[in-house]
Amino acid sequence: RGKEKWPRGDEKTWKDAMRGVHSELPEVTKSIVNHVQTSLARAPYNLDDLGAYQAAALSVRDNLIVNWNSTQLHYTRKAPKRAYYLSLEFLMGRTLSNALLNLGLQPTYSTSLSNLGFALEDVLVQERDAALGNGGLGRLAACYLDSSATQELPLWGYGLRYKYGIFQQLINEHDGSQLEAPDPWLEHQNPWELPRLDVTYEIRFYGSADRWGDGSGRAVWSGGQEVLAVAYDVMIPGYGTKNTNNLRLWESKPKRGFDLQSFNAGDYERAVETSNSAAAITSVLYPNDHTVFGKELRLKQQYFWTAASLADMMRRFKNLEKPISEFAEYNAIQLNDTHPTMAIVELMRILVDEEEVPWDQAWTIVTNTFFFTNHTVLPEALEKWPVPLMTHLLPRHMQLIFDINMLFLQSVEKQFPGDRERLARMSLIEEGFPQSIRMANLAVIGSKKVNGVAELHSDLVKRNLFPDFVEFYGQSKFANVTNGITPRRWLDQCNPALSELITTTLNLPREVWLKDLFKLEGLLKHVDDAKFQQRWAAVKRQNKERLSNFVEKTLGITVDADAMFDVQVKRLHEYKRQTLNILGVIHRYTTLKSMTPAERKKVVKKAVFFAGKAAPGYYIAKLTIRLIVNVARVINEDPDTKDYLTLFFLPDYSVSLAELLIPASDISQHISTAGTEASGTSNMKFCLNGGLLVGTVDGANIEIAEEVGEDNVFFFGHLTPDVEPLRYQHTYHPIPVEEKSPALAAVLNTVSSGIFGADGIYEPLLNTVRQGDFYILTDDFDSYIKALEMVDEAYADRTEWIKKSIRTSAKMGKFSSDRAIQDYAQEYWNIESTKLVEE
Numbered sequence: 001r002g003k004e005k006w007p008r009g010d011e012k013t014w015k016d017a018m019r020g021v022h023s024e025l026p027e028v029t030k031s032i033v034n035h036v037q038t039s040l041a042r043a044p045y046n047l048d049d050l051g052a053y054q055a056a057a058l059s060v061r062d063n064l065i066v067n068w069n070s071t072q073l074h075y076t077r078k079a080p081k082r083a084y085y086l087s088l089e090f091l092m093g094r095t096l097s098n099a100l101l102n103l104g105l106q107p108t109y110s111t112s113l114s115n116l117g118f119a120l121e122d123v124l125v126q127e128r129d130a131a132l133g134n135g136g137l138g139r140l141a142a143c144y145l146d147s148s149a150t151q152e153l154p155l156w157g158y159g160l161r162y163k164y165g166i167f168q169q170l171i172n173e174h175d176g177s178q179l180e181a182p183d184p185w186l187e188h189q190n191p192w193e194l195p196r197l198d199v200t201y202e203i204r205f206y207g208s209a210d211r212w213g214d215g216s217g218r219a220v221w222s223g224g225q226e227v228l229a230v231a232y233d234v235m236i237p238g239y240g241t242k243n244t245n246n247l248r249l250w251e252s253k254p255k256r257g258f259d260l261q262s263f264n265a266g267d268y269e270r271a272v273e274t275s276n277s278a279a280a281i282t283s284v285l286y287p288n289d290h291t292v293f294g295k296e297l298r299l300k301q302q303y304f305w306t307a308a309s310l311a312d313m314m315r316r317f318k319n320l321e322k323p324i325s326e327f328a329e330y331n332a333i334q335l336n337d338t339h340p341t342m343a344i345v346e347l348m349r350i351l352v353d354e355e356e357v358p359w360d361q362a363w364t365i366v367t368n369t370f371f372f373t374n375h376t377v378l379p380e381a382l383e384k385w386p387v388p389l390m391t392h393l394l395p396r397h398m399q400l401i402f403d404i405n406m407l408f409l410q411s412v413e414k415q416f417p418g419d420r421e422r423l424a425r426m427s428l429i430e431e432g433f434p435q436s437i438r439m440a441n442l443a444v445i446g447s448k449k450v451n452g453v454a455e456l457h458s459d460l461v462k463r464n465l466f467p468d469f470v471e472f473y474g475q476s477k478f479a480n481v482t483n484g485i486t487p488r489r490w491l492d493q494c495n496p497a498l499s500e501l502i503t504t505t506l507n508l509p510r511e512v513w514l515k516d517l518f519k520l521e522g523l524l525k526h527v528d529d530a531k532f533q534q535r536w537a538a539v540k541r542q543n544k545e546r547l548s549n550f551v552e553k554t555l556g557i558t559v560d561a562d563a564m565f566d567v568q569v570k571r572l573h574e575y576k577r578q579t580l581n582i583l584g585v586i587h588r589y590t591t592l593k594s595m596t597p598a599e600r601k602k603v604v605k606k607a608v609f610f611a612g613k614a615a616p617g618y619y620i621a622k623l624t625i626r627l628i629v630n631v632a633r634v635i636n637e638d639p640d641t642k643d644y645l646t647l648f649f650l651p652d653y654s655v656s657l658a659e660l661l662i663p664a665s666d667i668s669q670h671i672s673t674a675g676t677e678a679s680g681t682s683n684m685k686f687c688l689n690g691g692l693l694v695g696t697v698d699g700a701n702i703e704i705a706e707e708v709g710e711d712n713v714f715f716f717g718h719l720t721p722d723v724e725p726l727r728y729q730h731t732y733h734p735i736p737v738e739e740k741s742p743a744l745a746a747v748l749n750t751v752s753s754g755i756f757g758a759d760g761i762y763e764p765l766l767n768t769v770r771q772g773d774f775y776i777l778t779d780d781f782d783s784y785i786k787a788l789e790m791v792d793e794a795y796a797d798r799t800e801w802i803k804k805s806i807r808t809s810a811k812m813g814k815f816s817s818d819r820a821i822q823d824y825a826q827e828y829w830n831i832e833s834t835k836l837v838e839e
């Protein structure tokens with residue numbers, strides 16, 4: 001560090017704090033310095049940004065723990081009905097900035113850190129993302145935790161404490177392909193969790209189940225292997241309240257350090273193996289999104305987590321000393337997709353086998369406790385577990401599933417006598433070799449209500465996924481809760497400049513509009529105010545520069561912040577059609593190439609950004625990444641066009657990267673084949689930050705357009721009812737691409753020609769379009785290109801564009817996750833807010 005002065009910051013502040021000469025110093029400064037000295041055992045002389053982060057985090061954590069403790073005590077004393085959100089994924093991102101915002105301590109920490117020689121923004125980025133999720137489903141769970149605490153609802157999350165989160169994505173410099181590296185996120189200590197080494201449960205696998213044989217349906221399950229579940233609690237602060245909720249994550253451990261019996265018998269290897277296999281359960285998050293592989297370890301994860309969570313709830317319920325028949329009056333359990341469906345069977349097991357509740361009464365309790373959300377209609381995501389695997393791993397649960405199924409089918413038979421095909425369709429067991437268990441059917445029949453995540457999606461759930469169940473139970477069991485996002489993280493934290501502008505324009509404290517997002521409508525009356533328009537545009541410009549600086553630092557390429565920023569960020573999947581986007585980019589590139597320099601000067605400059613991970617085994621998705629990266633290499637080097645079009649694939653998409661990208665977008669793309677994207681939530685985030693939307697008539701895009709007006713959304717493409725007939729046509733009466741869309745055919749040929757990489761490496765990807773074209777790119781391409789032309793035209797009129805941007809943001813009230821969580825609380829769980837008050 002040469003001549004730089006040490007310690008950083010104000011020497012007297014450091015010295016006084018360390019010597020205990022405290023009187024004049026702010027509490028926060030004392031606390032940070034104290035953590036540097038004691039918890040970190042470090043001196044100020046070599047403290048770097050990471051050390052400052054750790055000390056600040058530990059100091060903030062002290063505040064959280066106090067609130068968390070009081071909240072939990074408050075819940076225990078008041079004993080309200082509680083809700084539990086069971087999710088295999090919680091995509092939390094960073095915590096320090098969120099905790100500072102929610103506690104209202106941002107300015108204080110900023111000042112104290114600055115006196116100690118650190119800039120808050122440099123300190124915040126030292127934190128590693130908690131990335132215990134794949135995509136939309138996991139991030140939604142995180143937003144709902146934020147909203148439940150903010151709304152002072154007694155809700156806990158339950159999940160797994162994976163040792164490795166979602167893999168880190170690297171791009172192979174040589175060929176542009178995706179590489180995966182592990183994400184050992186717990187390597188540095190994690191200040192946001194509280195290990196509860198005393199809260200443990202023994203979870204059984206394998207063994208045998210013996211029925212009592214007395215007609216009661218009861219059985220005894222014994223033997224097999226027992227694994228220990230250990231609780232880690234993550235504190236979830238609410239915004240503008242002291243209420244601090246809990247996210248309990250389970251870690252698996254061998255029950256004893258070693259299997260002593262094998263150890264003593266001289267079989268050291270086997271002894272260590274069982275201990276490995278116990279720890280393996282919570283070792284890694286499965287990196288597949290929307291696809292199931294039927295691996296035994298995944299089923300182990302699901303059971304381990306649901307069994308530990310239910311044992312925990314049961315213990316808490318028993319402390320209330322209420323009759324077991326009242327279980328559902330005190331507990332509501334939300335199933336985040338089918339992953340936690342075994343909880344239904346496990347609660348039956350506890351009630352019937354352990355609590356000796358008669359079968360019918362047990363089933364009534366179960367079906368009043370659970371609620372089920374479906375998050376996709378894609379068939380490859382429908383979980384089905386082989387009967388032989390379930391019989392081996394969870395013999396008692398297999399018996400219970402057969403019993404539940406028999407009684408259920410009897411009631412179907414009663415309502416629809418003699419309809420065998422209906423019985424076969426509705427059965428929990430799918431015939432085949434081997435037979436398998438339909439987890440979605442089990443989730444439906446075991447739950448009080450079933451919901452989709454946007455209006456269109458909820459209709460498709462009823463019409464395409466569960467039509468027989470709608471006929472059987474009636475419409476009222478099936479409903480909709482349109483997804484939402486937390487405006488705290490997705491506006492105030494990621495876009496402080498816009499938040500500030502909104503606060504001054506609305507002339508309301510931000511605490512007010514951040515808790516009642518409909519207040520944003522107040523912006524509408526300023527939409528024609530030229531000064532306001534300028535400020536709005538200046539904020540967007542500033543965010544674009546922030547992104548440009550990041551891109552320059554990470555990729556070494558300069559981005560012109562004058563260009564229109566066009567962003568598509570999400571998991572790579574054929575249904576999301578990143579392929580359509582990259583083929584559109586190539587079309588724009590070849591069009592530019594064919595122009596004269598004078599013509600080019602009239603074209604709207606554009607920078608296109610992609611980011612997103614592909615599942616490690618998803619060949620076509622990985623090939624798409626490779627194409628994007630290699631097209632970027634060609635385009636960004638082309639002297640004819642690089643002033644007008646640049647293309648970037650930003651590696652390792654994450655919550656934190658989203659926080660940088662979203663505020664910088666002018667336009668974002670949500671272009672799934674109609675009827676395939678259940679909702680989408682990043683579409684809401686972009687719009688909230690004043691970005692406009694290019695999209696298909698799909699998922700929540702539709703409801704966004706309803707709010708902001710169709711003239712502020714760039715819709716294109718075929719509608720949901722067209723998709724099936726088109727697929728039929730592709731199969732039985734195919735029309736060659738050349739006829740359907742000459743423009744697309746030309747683009748495909750450009751790729752085949754080898755200018756982005758020879759040897760036909762992209763042919764398998766191109767063939768998904770040329771043959772079969774399941775996601776109807778050939779049918780949508782021309783209207784997609786037209787929509788992008790409309791975007792160019794609209795963007796050229798700067799003032800009109802800014803107005804569209806303001807109007808869009810102003811109408812996002814509906815998409816706050818506060819609205820969504822209140823809907824669940826009132827219409828599903830029947831729980832009430834309970835505010836923590838100081839005593």
Ligand code: OAK
Pocket residue numbers: 135136137138140289290291337375376381453483677678679680681699
């Ligand atoms: C992941 C695995 C299995 C089933 C569904 C998913 C998933 O992430 N679905 C996504 O959920 C989001 C939250 O509801 C929706 O916004 C996305 O449209 C949906 O694809």
